[in-house]
Each structure stands twice: as structure tokens, then as C-alpha cells.
Amino acid sequence: MDARQMKIKAAEAALAHVEDGMRLGIGTGSTAEEFIRLLAEKVADGFCIEGVPTSERTARLCLDLGIPLRSLDELPELDLTIDGADEVDPDLNLIKGGGGALLREKIVASSSARMIVIADESKVVDTLGAFKLPIEINPFGQKATLIAIEKTAARLGLSGALTLRSSGDGLFETDGGHLIVDASFGRIPDADALARELNGLPGVVEHGLFIGMASLAIIAGEAGARVMTS
Numbered sequence: 265m266d267a268r269q270m271k272i273k274a275a276e277a278a279l280a281h282v283e284d285g286m287r288l289g290i291g292t293g294s295t296a297e298e299f300i301r302l303l304a305e306k307v308a309d310g311f312c313i314e315g316v317p318t319s320e321r322t323a324r325l326c327l328d329l330g331i332p333l334r335s336l337d338e339l340p341e342l343d344l345t346i347d348g349a350d351e352v353d354p355d356l357n358l359i360k361g362g363g364g365a366l367l368r369e370k371i372v373a374s375s376s377a378r379m380i381v382i383a384d385e386s387k388v389v390d391t392l393g394a395f396k397l398p399i400e401i402n403p404f405g406q407k408a409t410l411i412a413i414e415k416t417a418a419r420l421g422l423s424g425a426l427t428l429r430s431s432g433d434g435l436f437e438t439d440g441g442h443l444i445v446d447a448s449f450g451r452i453p454d455a456d457a458l459a460r461e462l463n464g465l466p467g468v469v470e471h472g473l474f475i476g477m478a479s480l481a482i483i484a485g486e487a488g489a490r491v492m493t494s
């Protein structure tokens with residue numbers, strides 16, 4: 265099974281959790297996009313959901329495929345969010361934001377009664393941190409914010425390069441007009457503490473540590489899809 269087939273397997277298993285009439289948060293990334301394609305087929309067959317997208321990219325794909333969308337302001341309380349992840353640990357803590365959508369992903373997931381993560385086995389880790397931690401920052405005072413992140417991490421015994429993410433012709437800009445710092449901290453033994461400390465920095469808009477937010481992870485591997493619960 266290649267990587268795409270595994271993503272489809274996880275997406276198929278997640279679709280079984282979606283019920284007619286649900287208000288659904290719809291994630292961002294290549295795994296979420298496999299889910300969106302399968303969901304669109306069900307919608308075309310008469311299945312009824314209302315989706316809230318976690319990015320402009322997801323919104324465009326949903327609209328192209330005929331999935332009915334609402335804004336989070338129209339549907340501020342959701343039944344379920346289905347989204348991918350860059351890393352999943354045994355407690356279902358996540359690193360997200362590889363696709364740069366972490367702020368809207370976190371707002372949408374927090375507004376949902378449940379969050380299901382879909383991923384392939386390569387995303388499962390014992391300890392978060394091999395994937396560079398995306399941190400969304402305000403462009404104003406970005407150097408000061410980088411220094412504050414560095415000092416905060418150092419207090420927790422973490423260090424590593426902080427790189428402003430670039431796109432083709434300049435710095436990557438999120439849907440909210442912010443920048444992304446990719447932090448190469450390596451292993452993060454206390455992700456909860458780091459999350460709390462980063463939350464306290466004024467220039468940090470949000471970060472990609474999703475602590476205690478996912479209720480279920482559907483992990484696809486060669487042998488099919490398995491479920492992880494915390």
C-alpha cells in the first residue's frame with residue numbers, strides 16, 4: 265500500500281463516524297483532502313452535512329466538490345471535526361500546522377464536541393518533536409517574538425533553530441495574515457508545559473501543539489486502519 269492508499273484507508277474509516285445531519289469541522293492537508301473526496305461522494309448520493317472548513321484551501325476543494333459549507337460564525341458549535349496531523353503521540357497529543365492552517369484548525373477543533381485524527385503510521389511517535397513545531401506569530405515585532413520563543417524554550421531545556429517558513433517568493437503567510445516559525449526543538453518531553461508557555465507570549469498567535477483535543481485517532485498502515493484512543 266502506498267502513502268496515498270493509507271491516507272484513503274484512514275479517511276474511509278473516519279467517514280463511518282460521520283452521521284447524517286452533522287455539523288462537521290473539515291481539516292486541512294493531503295489526508296484531510298482524501299476524506300473530503302470521499303465525503304463529497306456521499307453528499308452527491310444525498311447524505312446531508314454542513315461543513316466548516318479549517319482553511320481557504322479546504323474551502324475551495326469542498327466547494328469544487330459540492331460539499332455545503334458554513335462559516336464558524338454561522339455554526340459555532342460543531343458535532344465532529346476530522347483532520348490530519350503531523351505527529352500523534354500515545355496520549356493523542358498532536359503536532360499540527362505542517363500545512364500552515366493550525367490557527368483555524370485549533371479554533372474549529374475546539375468548537376467541536378469531538379475531534380478525530382486521520383493519519384498513516386509514519387505520524388505515530390512516542391514523544392512529539394521530530395517534526396518541526398509550527399508556531400504562528402504576528403508579523404509585528406517578529407524578531408522580538410523569536411527571541412521570546414527561544415528564551416521560553418530554553419527555560420524548558422529546549423533549543424534548536426527557529427526558521428521563518430517561506431513560500432515561493434517570500435515568507436509564507438497564513439489565512440489570517442500571520443507568519444509561521446518552524447521550531448526544531450527535537451524531542452519535547454513536556455509538550456503540555458511548552459504549550460502553556462507559548463500561549464503566554466504576546467507575539468505568538470497560536471502553536472501547533474494540540475494537547476488533549478483529539479478523542480480518537482484512526483491510523484492506517486500496511487495491515488489496514490487501527491484506532492488509537494487516549
Ligand code: 5RP
Binds near residue numbers: 292294359360363364
Ligand atoms: C495542516 C495540518 C495537517 O493536518 C498536517 O500538516 C498533516 O498534513 P498531511 O495530511 O498532508 O500529512 O496540520 O495545517
